[in-house]
Structures are given as C-alpha cells and as structure tokens.
Amino acid sequence: xxxxxxxxxxxxxxxxxxxxxxxxxxxxxxxxxxxxxxxxxxxxxxxxxxxxxxxxxxxxxxxxxxxxxxxxxxxxxxxxxxxxxxxxxxxxxxxxxxxxxxxxxxxxxxxxxxxxxxxxxxxxxxxxxxxxxxxxxxxxxxxxxxxxxxxxxxxxxxxxxxxxxxxxxxxxxxxxxxxxxxxxxxxxxxxxxxxxxxxxxxxxxxxxxxxxxxxxxxxxxxxxxxxxxxxxxxxxxxxxxxxxxxxxxxxxxxxxxxxxxxxxxxxxxxxxxxxxxxxxxxxxxxxxxxxxxxxxxxxxxxxxxxxxxxxxxxxxxxxxxxxxxxxxxxx
Amino acid sequence: xxxxxxxxxxxxxxxxxxxxxxxxxxxxxxxxxxxxxxxxxxxxxxxxxxxxxxxxxxxxxxxxxxxxxxxxxxxxxxxxxxxxxxxxxxxxxxxxxxxxxxxxxxxxxxxxxxxxxxxxxxxxxxxxxxxxxxxxxxxxxxxxxxxxxxxxxxxxxxxxxxxxxxxxxxxxxxxxxxxxxxxxxxxxxxxxxxxxxxxxxxxxxxxxxxxxxxxxxxxxxxxxxxxxxxxxxxxxxxxxxxxxxxxxxxxxxxxxxxxxxxxxxxxxxxxxxxxxxxxxxx
Numbered sequence: 030x031x032x033x034x035x036x037x038x039x040x041x042x043x044x045x046x047x048x049x050x051x052x053x054x055x056x057x058x059x060x061x062x063x064x065x066x067x068x069x070x071x072x073x074x075x076x077x078x079x080x081x082x083x084x085x086x087x088x089x090x091x092x093x094x095x096x097x098x099x100x101x102x103x104x105x106x107x108x109x110x111x112x113x114x115x116x117x118x119x120x121x122x123x124x125x126x127x128x129x130x131x132x133x134x135x136x137x138x139x140x141x142x143x144x145x146x147x148x149x150x151x152x153x154x155x156x157x158x159x160x161x162x163x164x165x166x167x168x169x170x171x172x173x174x175x176x177x178x179x180x181x182x183x184x185x186x187x188x189x190x191x192x193x194x195x196x197x198x199x200x201x202x203x204x205x206x207x208x209x210x211x212x213x214x215x216x217x218x219x220x221x222x223x224x225x226x227x228x229x230x231x232x233x234x235x236x237x238x239x240x241x242x243x244x245x246x247x248x249x250x251x252x253x254x255x256x257x258x259x260x261x262x263x264x265x266x267x268x269x270x271x272x273x274x275x276x277x278x279x280x281x282x283x284x285x286x287x288x289x290x291x292x293x294x295x296x297x298x299x300x301x302x303x304x305x306x307x308x309x310x311x312x313x314x315x316x317x318x319x320x321x322x323x324x325x326x327x328x329x330x331x332x333x334x335x336x337x338x339x340x341x342x343x344x345x346x347x348x349x350x351x352x353x354x355x356x357x358x359x360x
Numbered sequence: 361x362x363x364x365x366x367x368x369x370x371x372x373x374x375x376x377x378x379x380x381x382x383x384x385x386x387x388x389x390x391x392x393x394x395x396x397x398x399x400x401x402x403x404x405x406x407x408x409x410x411x412x413x414x415x416x417x418x419x420x421x422x423x424x425x426x427x428x429x430x431x432x433x434x435x436x437x438x439x440x441x442x443x444x445x446x447x448x449x450x451x452x453x454x455x456x457x458x459x460x461x462x463x464x465x466x467x468x469x470x471x472x473x474x475x476x477x478x479x480x481x482x483x484x485x486x487x488x489x490x491x492x493x494x495x496x497x498x499x500x501x502x503x504x505x506x507x508x509x510x511x512x513x514x515x516x517x518x519x520x521x522x523x524x525x526x527x528x529x530x531x532x533x534x535x536x537x538x539x540x541x542x543x544x545x546x547x548x549x550x551x552x553x554x555x556x557x558x559x560x561x562x563x564x565x566x567x568x569x570x571x572x573x574x575x576x577x578x579x580x581x582x583x584x585x586x587x588x589x590x591x592x593x594x595x596x597x598x599x600x601x602x603x604x605x606x607x608x609x610x611x612x613x614x615x616x617x618x619x620x621x622x623x624x625x626x627x628x629x630x631x632x633x634x635x636x637x638x639x640x641x642x
Contacts, residue, residue, distance in 0.1 A: 040482075047483045055495060170623035172575045174582050175616035178602055182613075186606050296490035300579060315583065318494045326495060333488045341486070 037345055041338040048334040049101075049327065053094055056323055097327070107324035111317070116328045119313060124332065126204060127309035131298050133225060134232035139287065141233065142240025147276060149241065150248035162245075165238035174300040177231045181304070184227060199226045202306045228305045232297050236290070243286060247279040281352055288344025291337050366636035373632025379625040386438050387445040394435040396420065398592050404430045409608040427597070427611050428604050436592035437618055443586075443593040444622060447508055447577040448570045454512025456566050459519025464558075466520070467527035468550065478524065485517045493576065497585040504587050507580060511573050519565050526558035560637045567630030571623035578619050594619050 064081045065072075072080075081087045085096070100107065106116035145165070149158045168176075181201040188198040200206065204224050209217055251257065252275050260274050299311035306312070310329055317325035368374045386393070401407070407416045407430030415421045416430075424433040466477040496510045530536060531554065539553050580586040581595025589596050594615040601612030 043479075044483050044486050048487050051483075051487075052495065056499065166624055166627065167620060170571065170575075170620045170627060172578055172582075172616070172619055172623075174579060175598055175612075175619065178598065178605065178612055179616065182605055182609055186609075190606075292486070292488045295488045299490050299494070300582075303583065314491055315494065318499075321499070330488075330491055330495075333491055334486060337486050337488060 033349075034342075034346065037342055041342055044338050045331065045334045049098075049331045050094075052327060052330045053097065054090075056326060057090055057093070101327075101331070106328045109317075109322055109325050111320040111322040111325070116324045119325060120310070120328055120332060123308060123310045123313045126307060127295075127298055127302070127311060130225065130228055130302070130307060130309060131232070131294050134229045134236060134297075135287075135294060137229065137233035138236030138240055138290075139283070141237040143244050143276075143280065143283070145237060145241035146244025147248055149245040150252070151271075153249065161241070165241050168234055169238040169242065171235060172300075173231055173235055173297045174304055176234065177228070177301055177304040180227050180231055200224050201227060204307060228301045228307055231301050232294065235297065236294070239290075240283070240286070244279065244283065247282055248275060251275050251279045277351075281348070284344050284348045284351060287347075288341040291340040295333055295336065363636050367632050370632050370635060372628050373636070376625045376628035376632060379621065380629060383441055383445060383622055383625070387441040390438040390442055394432075394438045395423070396432045396435050398431065398436045398439045399590055401429045401431055406430075409604065409611075411608070412610055424614055425608070425610050427600060428608070433597075433611065433614060436597060437594070437615060440592045440594045440597060440615065440618070441622075443504065443581075443591070444574050444577060444619070446504065447511060448574040448622070448626070450508045451511035451515065451573045451577075452566050452569045454509065455515040455519055455569060456562060458513065459516035460523045460555075460562065462516065463520040463523025463525075464527050464550070464555070467524045467531065468546070474524075478521075481517045481520050484514070487514075489514050490576075490579070493580060494583070494585065497580055502585055502588050507577055507586055511576050515569055515573065519562055519569075522561045522565055523558060526561055527554055530554045530557055564630060564634040564637065567633050568627060571626035571630070574619065574622050574626065578615075 064077055064084065064086060068076050068080050078087075085093065088096075097107075104117065106120070108114065109116050109119055112119065145161060149161050152158050180199075184197065184199045185201040187193075200223060204221065205217070206212075206220050206224075209220050212220060257270065257274055260270050265274075295311070298307075298309060299315060301307065302309045302311035303315050310332065313325060314329045314333075316322075317329060368377070402416065402418055402420075407418070407426055408428055410416055410422050410426040410430075412423065412425040412433075414425065416426070420432075422432050422434070424437065427433055427436065462477055462481065466474040469477075492514050493510055496514075497506065500506055536549065536553055539549055544553070577586060578593065578595030578598070581593040582599045584596070584599065586595055587593050589600075597615040598612050601608070601610075601615070604611055
C-alpha cells in the first residue's frame, strides 16, 4: 500500500513539473510583449529596452526558466505584471473562494448524482425513469456559462421583476452583499450562502446529470450479476441487497470518476466565476491570460495542475479503501 | 451495414441522426436559406431588441426577433451553425488522427517509447483543458483555424489511451499471430488486421467528443476568444445577449437552446453508436 502511494506521488510531482515546464515554454513562445504593460503607451524602444532588462526579460529562455523554477520552488512566485501585487498574495486571496465553490458543488454533485441514479435504477423503465433520463440528458448538454446566465435571468432578474418571495431571489454578483459588514454574524452567514447558491447550483446541476447517468448504468449492471441473485435466493432483506450488495459495488467506479472529473470541474469554475464575479482562481486566470500576466498565469496553472494531480491521487487511495480486494493484494 | 441498421432501429439514435443531418444542412445552406443577411443593420434605434414574432418598422418579419444591433436572430443562428458544426467535427477529426497516431505507435513500439508516450498522454490529461485552451487562444490571433486546432490538440488523450489498449489487446489475438506467421509485413498487419477492429471504441469516443467540442468552442467565443465578431457564433451571441438580459432575454436564451440541441443530439448519437456496435446489447 505504502509503496503504491509513493510511486503514484512521485509520478504526480513529475506530472506537475511537466505541466509547468510546458506552460512556461508555451507562454514565452507566443507572440505579444508583456513589457508593454509596464511602460506608458507612447514609450519608445529605449524605454522598452530598459524595462525589459529591469524585468529580466532580456535573458535567454533557459536561464529565465531556471531562475523562475528556483524562485518558484522557494515560494517566491514573483510580482503580477498587471496588478503589481505579489503573485502569492493573489493566489492566497483567490484560492479559498475556488475551494469553497468547487468543494460545495463536488459534494452536491456526488450526493445528488448517487441519489438520482439509484432512484432511476430502482424505478427502471417507468415514466419517472424516462423523465429523469431526458432531463439529465438536456442538463448535461448545457454549457455551464449558459446555465449560469439562465439562472441569473430567472432567480435574479425575473424574481425581482415579478416580485417572487425573498427566499426565491438570489444575488448574481460576488461573494457577499455590500452591507455585509453591518449584518449580524448569522445574517452574514446567510448572506454568504445566498451568494454561493447560484454558482454552486450551476456547477452541481451539470455534475448531478452526468453522475446520475453513470450511477444508473452501474447499479443496473451490478444488479444483474450472479452473486446478487444468490443473495436474493438466500432470502436476504431487500434493503441489505440494495445497499450493501448492489450500491456499494456499483459506487466503486464512481470514485475513479471523481478523480477524472476534477479537470472538468475546474474548467466549469472558470466560466462560473467569470459570470458571477466570484473572486477565485478561475477569474484570476481569465484576466491574467487576457492581460498576458505571465507570473500569474504560471502560478495559477501550477496550482490547478497540483489540485488535479492530488485529486487523482486521493481518488486512487479512496479506491483502495473502498475495495478490500486492492488492500489485500498489497500485503 | 448491420450496424447502421441497428443504429437506425434505435428510435433515439435515429432522431439524433435526423437532428444532426438537419443541422449539417442548415450549416451548408445557411447563406441561401437564411431569411436575411447576418450582418445587415437597418435603422438601428428602431430595429434593435425586437421580440420574436414581430415585424420591424420597415416591414421585415423577424421570426426570432433581433439583437442589440437590429440584426435578425434566426439568420445569425443559422450562420452560427456553420461555425459550431465545423469546429465540432473538424477538431474531433484532429483529435482522432493524433490520438490514434500516439496510441497505435505506443502499442506497436512497446518498451521505453510506449511508456514515454503514455506518460505524455497522462501529463496532458492532468492539465486543466480550459486553462490550456485559454492560454493558447489568447496568446495567438483568434481564428477559426486556431480554434479547431487548439480544441483538437487538447482532446486527443482519451482516444490515444483507448487506441493503445485496443491495439495491444488485438496484437495478442491468435488471428494476428496467424497473419504474422503467413508473413504479412507490419504495415499490412496494422492496417488490415488490427486497426479496423480497434476502431469501434474510438468511433464511440469520437462521437461523444463532438458535443464536448461544440460546447468548448461556444465557451471560448463567449469569453471573446473564439472566432472574432461580427461573424456570428452561438457563443458570442450569448455573450452579446448577456448585456441585454433584462430587456431582451431571447438574445441570450435562443443560441443556448441551439447549443443544447446540437450537444444532446451528438451525445445521443454517440450512445446509439456504442449500443449498435456492441453485440451484447443488440
């Protein structure tokens, strides 16, 4: 078990390293001059050259790469070209927001997806099953950004215009209201949750639709297996068969799905954060790419890659915990 | 032939094929069947934000209304179909060619080359695709060609893994050994005996990837990184409609419905192909 984790972790570190290197090369090969961000619009060649030397951008690519890597490993992630703030500060400000948003929607996705999928499998080939199947097909086909805009249209604009009850109206921008500081602690918590609602539901709805499709298929497949019929023949209680015999085994592949779905989830947060002005990593990355803010692009890519690799590693470990066969093999 | 028949006997898959064929026809014939010109703006203050089913002051009827520049939405949706369909199918073609090249090479070569190629594949899989797309598209000049290439080059990994696994499995089959024993050269072995049989899961993966590619293209366009305006694409139409969400919600709603229809049709088609190719479900 320990050796397995160690091998995977080593591979993970190598992967992050490879991703970061590839990003560095890609960014520096692309056309466009980041020095222009630092100088006044009318600056001439002389000013550009001075700024370039001061920023260290006149050195050869391999040297810049080595210097960047050494600094990055030491925790010095440089200063943002566009925001003139330390990159580490930007990341530290943004990361908690993204972790809250993606964590909450991940939990909702898998809880909801398992429930809906198991429900469909239990009501197989009924009107319920068909209705849910069609609905999830449609929701799964929606682009996250469009669903986000539609939710804003419904629960922010339409809700306000047609005077829907307060609990059906949700704010569409940011993480808290402007007057949040004047609210009671309880009121502030409610305010935060209300701001989280629409972005979280956007990501979770698409996630639930995808997971439910998968769970339904997995449950139906396991239900047809011999050992389930054997358990039925032995007269085990319905709940025991459904829960411990079928659902538990059907959920095994879901754990792998969890690891594989992380990149898609982070892609989703990029759009959702952009639309809801959610001050997380996704919004940072969009604005950094748009303004050619190299240090920020590098750092955010590295963080995203690390999160994805860690997620896959965790999914791998979870799999070993959930499947006793894997544990025994290693002994 | 039996596969095609099985596919069309599946009611859902047949419906999906019909929708896809219709979208392809609209894409191909857009300039001739669209009601007006996608770029024409009349008296902008009087023709903009017309709701669906109304006629403008100049008597031109707008079935789906007009956008913030008074341009006919139905016309622009039809022209947007061209971009979505082109990107959807071409970028997946790029992915399939690349994925098969990497996967088959790895399986045939074995050893260090195989491990290196698969490590590269895993590294690309671990990269958040959208971040890579954003970086590539934003750093170069946006164009249709770039969008196709970039979506294609970031989507080949799962196909490479499938192709490698399939080819490796087939190489161990007795019938391949038999072909080798009769003295078939490696090229013939590969193209005649292995590849045709390895393509099934690749075709399924490709069909399912089309919907994903359409969504990605529209997403890039939404962020202003796709095919540059004024060329109409479903994504940049939604972005334009977002600014007028309160007064003219149909501008953002309609292109989204078009995307959902195209993506759902591709996904259902992919599922149908899988079922039709899988003898156990027939």
